[in-house]
Amino acid sequence: MAPSDSKVSFLPCLERRRSKWGGLLLTNAVTPQATQRIVKMPGHKFAETIRSGKPQIGAWMQIPHVMVAETLAQTNLDFLLVDGEHAPIPPDALLDILPATERYGMPVLYRVAWNRIELIKAALDHGANGIMVPMVNSGAEAIEAVSSAKYPPAGKRGSGAWRASNYYQNDAEYRKNANSSLAVVLQIETREALNNLDDIASTPGVDALFIGPADLALSLGIEPGKLTHELLDACQAVANAAKKYGIASGSDVASIDYMIRLQELGLSLFTYGSDPDFILQGGRAVARDFHNALGGTIAEIDVNSVIASPKDAIAVDGLIIPSKSEGARQ
Structure with missing residues (x-):
């Protein structure tokens, strides 16, 4: 005008x-x-998809940069798991990350550093599509995590979803749908959690149990990356508890080839690989192919050892699941 x-x-x-x-x-x-x-923020039926038990595959984001987020969002994965526990990505970093992922319709599950309400509500207020809470060991801790993520009467999340509601332009509609549309995923990572699976899985508002295989192995006295019958039994117990209460279960995996075995146990929510891992694998593959093509070798790096077979790989929370034939020999 x-x-x-x-x-x-x-x-x-x-x-x-x-x-x-x-x-x-x-x-x-x-x-x-x-x-x-006035436009609505991008919406996803992410929690509904998780609850359905439809197999989902995501990757970990650990590099806190918008370029990484925007690139990963174009991979055709089902979701990104942005790591706020073991990577330098606090909730306020989502202000840069989420616009990049939303541009391509990529759902983001954000793992908080700990089961604390200020971390959970900050991630959701920024607009994350769900939260993953580590080290949930009891029904009481499960209730606390869910309560932090849900608006009353189901929880105690306060009104103030500034970005998630498009700066309050869609606030009423956002609050109306948030409790059912935002995913709550709880990590099972200790022997104590295994002993309390019924209490955790039966908590209203939980959408999935997610095994942290490295920490769970440590808690069971097993070296991470080494499969034992005890660890497989633990995975089966998690899957059974989730199925009993109508929720999903999942785990990080170190090889796509091993995912079939976990699906047979009843798991459906998976993560595989991370942005640092993708960069390393891509760069090492180029080096390997280049030197193989020239018939030479790399002086300081044995590319055949750094490009390990999947069974030798360790991912973010990596669990190594062998093929059935391998498992039979253990």
């Missing part, structure tokens, strides 16, 4: 009007033009 017009659209929720003295006044009226520009 021309500056001489009496009413000029200024911001989506503000008007700029000229007073009779020639000054400018700001009001909270919404012009028709501004209303047309």
Whole structure:
């Protein structure tokens, strides 16, 4: 509009009007033009998909940079698991990450550093599609995690989803749907958690139990990356508890080839690989192919050893699951 017009659209929720003295006044009226520009934040049926038991594959994001987020969002994975526990990605980093992933419709599950309400609500207020909570060991801790993620009466999450509600333009609708649309995934990582599986899995509002195989192995006295019958039995127990209460179960895996075995146990939610891992594997593959093509070798790096077979790999929370034939020999 021309500056001489009496009413000029200024911001989506503000008007700029000229007073009779020639000054400018700001009001909270919404012009028709501004209303047309009010858009909903991208929505996902992520929690519903998890609960359905449909197999899902995601990857870990541990490099806190928008370029990494935007690149990973174009991989055709089912979701990204942004790691706030073992990577330098605090909840406020989501302000840069989420616009990049939303551009391509990529759901983000954010793992908080610990089971604390300020971390959980911060991630959800930014607009994460769900939260993963590590080291949940009891029914009481499960209730605390769910309560932090749900609005009353199901929980104690406070109103204030500033970005998730598109700066309060869709606040009522967001709050109406948030409790059912946002995923709550709890990690089973200790012997104590295995002893309390019924209490954890039966907590209303939990969408999935997710095995942290490295920490679970340590808790059971097993070296991470080494499969034992005890560890497989633990995975089966988690899957059984989840099925009993109508929720999903999952785990990180170190090889796609091993995912079939876990699916046979009843798991459906998986993560495989991470951004540092993808970079290392890609770069090492180029080095290997280059030197193999030239018939030479790399002086300081044995590329045949660094490009290990899947059974030798360790992922973020890596669990090594052998093929059936391998398992029979153990």
